[in-house]
Amino acid sequence: MRVLVIEDDDAVADGIVDGLADRAIVATRVASGLAGIESAAELHPDLIVLDLGLPDIDGTEVCRRIRATSSVPIIIVSARDEEVDRVVALELGADDYIVKPFGMRELVARIHAITRRTTVGASVSRDDGEGSRLVIDSRARRVLLDGEPVHLTPREFDVVEYLARDRGAVYRRTDILRDVWDTTWFGTAKTLDAHIAAVRKKLGDPAWIESVRGVGFRLGEP
Numbered sequence: 001m002r003v004l005v006i007e008d009d010d011a012v013a014d015g016i017v018d019g020l021a022d023r024a025i026v027a028t029r030v031a032s033g034l035a036g037i038e039s040a041a042e043l044h045p046d047l048i049v050l051d052l053g054l055p056d057i058d059g060t061e062v063c064r065r066i067r068a069t070s071s072v073p074i075i076i077v078s079a080r081d082e083e084v085d086r087v088v089a090l091e092l093g094a095d096d097y098i099v100k101p102f103g104m105r106e107l108v109a110r111i112h113a114i115t116r117r118t119t120v121g122a123s124v125s126r127d128d129g130e131g132s133r134l135v136i137d138s139r140a141r142r143v144l145l146d147g148e149p150v151h152l153t154p155r156e157f158d159v160v161e162y163l164a165r166d167r168g169a170v171y172r173r174t175d176i177l178r179d180v181w182d183t184t185w186f187g188t189a190k191t192l193d194a195h196i197a198a199v200r201k202k203l204g205d206p207a208w209i210e211s212v213r214g215v216g217f218r219l220g221e222p
Contacts, residue, residue: 001115004045005029006036006062007077008055012100016049016077019104025111033057040066047111052078052089060092067093073114073154077102083190090194095155096181113181114154132221134208136164145203155180156199159192163209163219172216 003020007013008031020027028043030036033054040048048066052059063074076089076097086097096110135144141157143150152160158180163171177192196217200206207222 001025001047001111002043002045003027003047003049003111004036004039004043005049006031006033006039006054006059007049007051008032008053009051012051012077015104016107019107023108025108031055033059033062036062037065040070040072045072047073047075047114049075049077049107050094052076052080052085060089063089063094064092067153071151071153075107075110075114077107087190087194090155090191091198093153093198095153132167134203134219134221136161150202152199152202156195156202159195160199160209160219163217167219167221170212170215170218176216 003025005013005016005027007016007029010031013029013031017027017029027049028039028045030039033056036048036050036054039045050059050063054062059076059078063076066072066074073095074093076094077100078085078089078097079100081099089097095114098107098110133146137144138161141154143152143157143160159176162176162180173192181191196209196211200209203209205222207220210218210220212218
């Protein structure tokens, strides 16, 4: 695995790079947002660890620019612990958010959780879209709407694939958060809402994911 670390604090960056190296994960570190955007395009990392407080441009802008051209998983690490910061980052395409200070065990657990879902999805062929305008291909980890690809982030794909396990069935919010975000996630329901809103926008019709008041969501068909 190749990880790109975008972090301007030398102590934090060295701790992450060394901690990942101890676990046989190769990490490359850059100290600015623009360098991070360039490195993401050149190195094609398997995952990005991104700080928000960068010296040149804000990490949320870095996340937005990377996400515009790549679906690489992005984990935000930041001292900002307000809910609005989490929601904004997730809406821009981040897959996870860790508040500083954090332990290496937590970061590695988050990395493994994201890559595990990707690996499992790639090894299972599921296409429950027969007769539907919306096709979810788990083997290729892609979504097609009317034959055209819909560019989702890894986490957005996980949400759609989860709801597609039983089309029409209602899934509780707590179950989606537990199963999609793994047991290491301690976020709020607003995290899920942000991803649902992003997916609805990309699909062009909110009716694709129906809200069931007081319960959760289900995959629909407009």
